Amino acid sequence: MSTSAGWDLPRTSLYTDHYELTMLQAALHSGAAHRKSVFEAFARRLPDGRRYGIVAGTGRLLEGVAAFRFGEAELDFLGRTGVVNQQTLDFLAGFRFSGDIWGYPEGEAYFPNSPILIVESTFAEACILETYVLSVLNHDSAIASAASRMITAAGGRPCIEMGSRRTHEESAPAAARAAVIAGFDSTSNLEAGLRYGIKTVGTAAHSFTLLHNTERDAFEAQIASFGAGTSLLVDTYDVEAAVRTAVELAGDKLGAVRLDSGDLVAQAQWVRQLLDQLGNENTKIVVTSDLDEYAIAALQSAPVDSYGVGTSLVTGSGAPTASMVYKLVSRTDDSGEFVSVAKTAKNKTSRGGRKYALRKLNERGVATQEIVGIGHRPDDDGNDRPLLQHFMKNGELLPGWTGHEGVVRARQRHADTMAELPSVVNRLQRGDAAIPTIYEED
Known part of the structure; x- marks a missing residue:
């Protein structure tokens, strides 16, 4: 089919x-x-x-x-x-x-x-159909439920699904799909992009930097290939030196720097200050490194622009099944x-x-009850919402x-x-x- x-x-x-x-x-x-x-x-x-x-x-x-x-x-x-x-x-x-x-x-x-x-x-x-129904709904609903909590914790900042390497190859595009439904902005998984038309993103890992003789060589190659608007991973060696090199090479057009280790709150704060001092007020900061909804919430006070989430997302953040x-x-x-x-x-x-099923709403449109009628449709007050499609x-x-x-x-x-x-x-x-x-x- x-x-x-x-x-x-x-x-x-x-x-x-x-x-x-x-x-x-x-x-x-x-x-x-x-x-x-x-x-x-x-x-x-x-x-x-x-x-x-x-x-x-x-x-x-x-x-x-x-x-x-x-x-x-x-x-x-x-x-x-x-x-x-x-x-x-x-x-x-x-x-x-x-x-x-x-x-x-x-x-x-x-x-x-x-x-x-x-x-x-x-x-x-x-x-x-029983097992097939449950395997799909249990997996995807667990991911979407965790993703929804992460989106709430992010407070409007974009989240990127990056969990493919932490789950089964067939569950990876399904997890990406579920995460995007719950508000994630994009995914690193290309199969999800093909199947569901989801935006895919990604730049480079530490291995790309290690491949080159120097960090400068790696940054130069990436910028030459993808333009100054690319995102550079700056914590392979020394973060401050990497940020300075990145700005020197890309100028104020540098798209973003990515932080993947260390004390992300403190690090994001001084990296933001450094970028601003160097004239890169528009360069964004992306953080990754085993984030979950609690870590994202802790980063609310930090000058972070987006979050990349992997393991915790694709495992339901402690609840891998619904x-x-x-x-x-x-x-x-x-x-x-x-x-x-x-x-x-x-x-x-x-x-x-x-x-x-009916979602009962008050006069302000806020849900107050889930009404489940057995053998009949519950009465609608006029502003309530039927749930079954x-x-x-x-x-x-x-x-x-x-x-x-x-x-x-x-x-x-x-x-x-x-x-x-x-x-x-x-x-x-x-x-x-x-x-x-x-x-x-x-």
Whole structure:
């Protein structure tokens, strides 16, 4: 399958767990596989101390569901290894998701038990999507949630995603995409640029300086190739000497200097003073070096112009998963009527029934509650906001949710939802969810 951006998406059908297909085979045998069903993805809780989460990955997921097919190679593997029987192989050979998918749009805030994704189809179709749904949403939402906190801490200063070398090669472009949705300005990952139309940036590492006989030689080569507006890494040897050399060679057109080690707060302050003394008031300061939201917040008083963030971002800044689950909440009975179903174990309870969600807003447009109606749509006071959007109808993607358009749309949704939430979301201190989730029964 070719995506809207023109790159080929691999078949996603084996990005799943063995037991999805054993359930399918047993359900085909019992005759229950074709019962109409409703599955829901949600998080029972936020990471410890977090006040909100941000949805991301839905656009990638939708493209993957559209490509969820079993070709000759996949069927041969499943048959040869005895994963499923011939009846199941015959079913999978013609598999194509034909149901509906609803959910919170990417960039939207979520809270405990928010119905982030709803899949309406047969049990057979929805069941085998479980692992793929969760792997995409858990990863991307964890990254976007961490990125959102970093953007808040940055206070309007641009952030650059630089985490590719700290994660799996396939998760790297996904992480870049999620970070940009949550407000990051750009990424170092070229694959993310190709797939999603994201701005890519980068200049040089310490190895480039070490390659040359002197730091001056390295700077001269970079400036000659990219122009005086380039960014020069100035902490390979002596920072002060490097800044002076950089200004001597590039003049007041020098774009930026990058600091990657040491006491960044103190260093940024005296580097700013030095640049200004040398006549380079417009030369910017970029800082990197294992930043997270707390380090970024600590740099608020420093004359820093932008932040490059890597490891902490792509690992969710201590919360590498959003802990989402995917549960059957409703299905038809023998008469064809929908009935609510739910797990009732003591430590892992779920609420059955098809959900509808509304963000309750006060007279100032500030969110006060997440209202989740079970089996019905909650009443709108007139300024409240329905949260669930229709992404896929009868197996067909609805326009606007994927590709570069989807990223742009999601980035705007994140900005809008953050402006709508109570100011407590701007605090990095541990606390409860910013707004409560309230259930309304039929």
